[in-house]
Amino acid sequence: MLQHLFKLIWNKKGTHSLLMIEVWAAFMVLFGVLTLIVFNLRNYLQPIGFQYENVWNLELSSNQDTTEIAAKLQRALQRVKAYPEVTAASRMSSNTPFSANQIGNSVEYNKVNVGADFYYTDTELANVLDLPLKKGRWYAEGDLVGKFVPVVINQVMEDKLFQNESGLNKVVKRDDKTMYKIVGIVDKFKGKGKYMSDNPALFQMLEKSDRWNSNILIKTKPGTDAAFEARLVKEVAVMLPGWGVEVGYLKDSRKNRENLTLVPVLIFLIVSGFLLTNVALGLFGVLNLNIAKRKGEIGLRRAMGATEAKVTTQFLGEIWVLATFSLVIGLIFAIQFPLMNVFDLDKEIYLIAIFAAVVVIYIIVTLCAWFPSKQAARIHPAVALHEE
Amino acid sequence: MIKLQNIEKVYRTSSIETLALNNINLDVRKGEFVSIMGPSGCGKSTLLNIIGLLDAPSKGQIEIDGSPVERYTDKHLAELRNRKLGFIFQSFHLINDLSVIDNVEIPLLYRNTSAKQRRELAQEALEKVGLSNRMKHFPKQLSGGQKQRVAIARAIVGKPEIILADEPTGNLDSAMGNEILGILQKLNTDGATIVMVTHDEAMAKKTDRLVRLFDGTQVS
Numbered sequence: 001m002l003q004h005l006f007k008l009i010w011n012k013k014g015t016h017s018l019l020m021i022e023v024w025a026a027f028m029v030l031f032g033v034l035t036l037i038v039f040n041l042r043n044y045l046q047p048i049g050f051q052y053e054n055v056w057n058l059e060l061s062s063n064q065d066t067t068e069i070a071a072k073l074q075r076a077l078q079r080v081k082a083y084p085e086v087t088a089a090s091r092m093s094s095n096t097p098f099s100a101n102q103i104g105n106s107v108e109y110n111k112v113n114v115g116a117d118f119y120y121t122d123t124e125l126a127n128v129l130d131l132p133l134k135k136g137r138w139y140a141e142g143d144l145v146g147k148f149v150p151v152v153i154n155q156v157m158e159d160k161l162f163q164n165e166s167g168l169n170k171v172v173k174r175d176d177k178t179m180y181k182i183v184g185i186v187d188k189f190k191g192k193g194k195y196m197s198d199n200p201a202l203f204q205m206l207e208k209s210d211r212w213n214s215n216i217l218i219k220t221k222p223g224t225d226a227a228f229e230a231r232l233v234k235e236v237a238v239m240l241p242g243w244g245v246e247v248g249y250l251k252d253s254r255k256n257r258e259n260l261t262l263v264p265v266l267i268f269l270i271v272s273g274f275l276l277t278n279v280a281l282g283l284f285g286v287l288n289l290n291i292a293k294r295k296g297e298i299g300l301r302r303a304m305g306a307t308e309a310k311v312t313t314q315f316l317g318e319i320w321v322l323a324t325f326s327l328v329i330g331l332i333f334a335i336q337f338p339l340m341n342v343f344d345l346d347k348e349i350y351l352i353a354i355f356a357a358v359v360v361i362y363i364i365v366t367l368c369a370w371f372p373s374k375q376a377a378r379i380h381p382a383v384a385l386h387e388e
Numbered sequence: 389m390i391k392l393q394n395i396e397k398v399y400r401t402s403s404i405e406t407l408a409l410n411n412i413n414l415d416v417r418k419g420e421f422v423s424i425m426g427p428s429g430c431g432k433s434t435l436l437n438i439i440g441l442l443d444a445p446s447k448g449q450i451e452i453d454g455s456p457v458e459r460y461t462d463k464h465l466a467e468l469r470n471r472k473l474g475f476i477f478q479s480f481h482l483i484n485d486l487s488v489i490d491n492v493e494i495p496l497l498y499r500n501t502s503a504k505q506r507r508e509l510a511q512e513a514l515e516k517v518g519l520s521n522r523m524k525h526f527p528k529q530l531s532g533g534q535k536q537r538v539a540i541a542r543a544i545v546g547k548p549e550i551i552l553a554d555e556p557t558g559n560l561d562s563a564m565g566n567e568i569l570g571i572l573q574k575l576n577t578d579g580a581t582i583v584m585v586t587h588d589e590a591m592a593k594k595t596d597r598l599v600r601l602f603d604g605t606q607v608s
Contacts (some may be wrong), residue, residue: 004490004497011485300481303442304542305470305498307463382443385477386433 002321005314009321016322019286023326026279027361031334033272034353034360036265039345049154049188049198050097050129052250054224057096058216058236061244069276071212072243076236077216083232085224090124091206093213097191098253099127107161107180107202109172114160116153116200117191120213125203126152126186128219136168136184139205148181150205154189157200158182180204193254195261217250276364283368287319287339291376298376299384308377315373316366327358389581390439390550392418396435397604408434409445409604416583421576423584423592426601433554435601439583440473440552442466470498474543474580478555480535482527488538489514489523491520495546506566513541517571533564540571544580551575554583557591562606569594 060076062069073091074369080089095101095117106115125131126138134155143150148171158167167182174180180202189201206213220228229247244298291298298311306314331354336342338350397409408431416422424432437443438450441457450457452472457465469475474495478531482491484586492510501509514520517537527535536556543551553572557565569591576582592598600608 001497004493004502007490008483008485285435296479296481297483299442300475300477300483301494302466303440303469303473303475305466305493307466307545309463310466380443382434384435385437385442385481 001316005317005321006285009318009325013271013325014172019283020322020329022279022282023323023361023365024330025169026364027327027330027357028333029272029275030357030360031330031353033265033268034356035337035345036268037351038349038352038356039197040261040265042346042349043190044194046190046194046198047188048190048194049186050131052097052129052254054220054222055097055128055250056218056220056229057099057248057253058218058232059246059248060214060236060240061214061246062214062240062241063244066244067215070209070241073211073214074208075166076239079236079239080218080232083228085220086218088124088127088219090128090197090217091122091210091213092125092215092217093118093120093206094215095119095191096215096217096253097195097250098193098257100257105174105202107172107174109161109167109170111177112161113164114157114200116157116202119191119201119203120206121203121212122206122208125217128217131186131189132189133184135166136182139183139203141174143181143183144205144207146181146298147205148179150183151180152184152186152203153182153200154186155199156198157202158185160200193257193261276360280364280368283319283365284372287315287369287372288375291315294376295379295384298379299381299386302381303385311377312373315376316369319365319369320362323361327361331358334358355380389418389420389453390414390583391449391451391454392435392439393449393451395435395445395450397431397438398446399442403406407604409438412448412598412601412606414439414606415583416550418581419576419579420597421573421582421584421595422597422599423586423595424601425586425589425592428587430601431604433600434604436552436554436583436585440475441469445538463568466498470495470546472548472550473513474540474546474548474551476536476539476543476551476553476556478558480527480532480537480539480559482538484527486526488519488525488527488530490546491527491538492541493543494542501544510541513545514538517541517546531564532560536560536564536568537571540568540575544575549579549581551580551582553582555585555587557586557588565591 058080060073077089079093080086093103098286103118104115105118106113123138123140130203138152139150153167161167162170167185170182172180172182188198190196190198191201233242233245233247334354339349392412392414392452395409395412399406399408412435424435426432438445452468454472460558467508475536489510492513496509497504511520514523519534519541520531522534556569560568572582599606
């Protein structure tokens with residue numbers, strides 16, 4: 001029967017070409033959207049790697065003040081740490097977790113070059129974000145006396161840079177002037193939010209004399225309220241006259257950041273939803289028309305021994321065969337993405353998206369063909385034969 | 389082989405009730421060639437559809453090989469149509485998108501027959517109607533007579549015991565019509581029971597028995 005259906009559809013390929021193009025286009029769009037969804041979902045299911053609850057970001061801006069910036073920043077840090085509501089505080093570059101800022105650079109080891117997000121921060125960040133270390137330790141003040149700049153990297157960076165070797169205590173090169181010594185390795189650090197992938201990250205020791213990185217991450221005790229926030233802002237503003245002082249919650253930044261990821265996905269979903277609805281309605285209409293035109297054939301098949309169920313199966317089978325032709329063409333295109341490593345995504349993401357798109361297409365065509373096929377089966381054979 | 393008792397067929401709409409067949413009694417014996425004649429609209433095709441289990445009578449009983457079929461399920465009726473009956477229609481009812489041989493194979497698709505066996509049986513049937521040289525052609529490439537021969541091959545491919553022909557020569561000229569009748573007579577000689585609906589008195593006279601209908605009633 002399957003061979004018969006393939007023959008029937010193949011012989012009618014000219015008539016069905018537009019329908020096949022429509023199914024193919026729907027598959028391609030669905031594949032794109034599903035790739036995006038699978039990519040984001042896989043990221044979402046991976047742990048973020050740190051704690052952001054009760055962590056505030058105190059953003060200081062020196063504005064016109066140019067004197068003793070580093071010292072003033074250190075004083076502000078000490079003041080913040082002195083509050084009983086604060087359990088830990090750490091200076092950090094402007095690319096704080098979930099912020100839109102990004103600092104990127106690359107490092108080299110044994111001719112392997114890896115690009116990474118660079119975070120400039122002091123010795124306290126691991127405490128503020130509860131960043132667990134997989135190997136080694138977080139850098140300390142004493143590391144600054146060494147020849148190399150102390151850094152901590154994440155696991156994915158270790159994997160990319162050293163493949164099967166351990167990266168601990170290895171020296172890597174940023175440029176001819178800067179060499180880093182890896183003192184510790186953390187597991188994951190998804191600094192751009194749950195929907196983002198765990199990119200290579202490097203935490204570089206920030207010296208007390210640094211005047212450029214003026215964010216302070218503050219871990220507060222649970223239940224610390226807005227009254228403390230107001231007091232903190234007021235007192236720091238008094239300490240640093242003329243400076244800009246702003247406090248944000250990492251929890252809120254995370255939401256904003258994730259919305260920025262979700263909104264395009266939702267837009268794509270809505271657009272593809274419309275497209276799929278159009279395809280479904282088109283298919284439904286074409287199949288209805290097709291069945292109306294083929295009443296004689298239905299009557300003939302019933303006369304030749306087809307049961308109602310077999311007529312239903314035949315029409316469903318035809319649409320499955322038609323969808324299969326379209327999907328084979330679609331797969332030729334889609335399979336290029338994992339083969340050519342497009343966008344440097346994991347092959348598995350593309351393969352899952354392909355599989356899911358194929359399943360969705362078969363479900364849609366089945367739903368669209370079900371009612372017309374049932375209708376076809378219910379046509380009385382004597383009536384169907386008489387109508388041609 | 390086929391026994392109809394007190395068959396009545398009424399078509400009902402919301403406002404009209406039409407009596408298409410009234411008290412038809414017919415007994416077709418094995419190996420008989422029976423023709424049903426009558427003017428247009430007298431119920432010939434309705435009667436043939438009822439004999440062919442394509443339509444159910446409003447009243448009366450049908451027996452095939454001594455078994456009443458009223459209570460048969462859709463599956464059982466379909467199997468009976470597939471195994472016991474072969475149909476030939478005035479308008480051929482060939483599927484234009486399938487080649488001649490694929491058209492002939494259709495009844496075998498509804499049996500557990502392998503593709504190879506289907507092909508062999510279809511070739512054999514086409515040889516019987518003299519069309520083995522047109523197997524790869526499509527219906528649009530054939531003349532009316534050739535189309536009807538394909539339809540006959542399709543009707544006999546499953547080796548049914550009964551062939552039901554609804555005006556098989558109605559769309560053909562007389563020479564072609566005679567040729568088709570010749571094939572049917574040969575099938576009858578080979579053992580098939582044939583019930584044929586026709587308008588043509590001359591054709592009907594060449595069969596074993598003639599049943600005449602008028603306004604849904606059997607007149608002879």
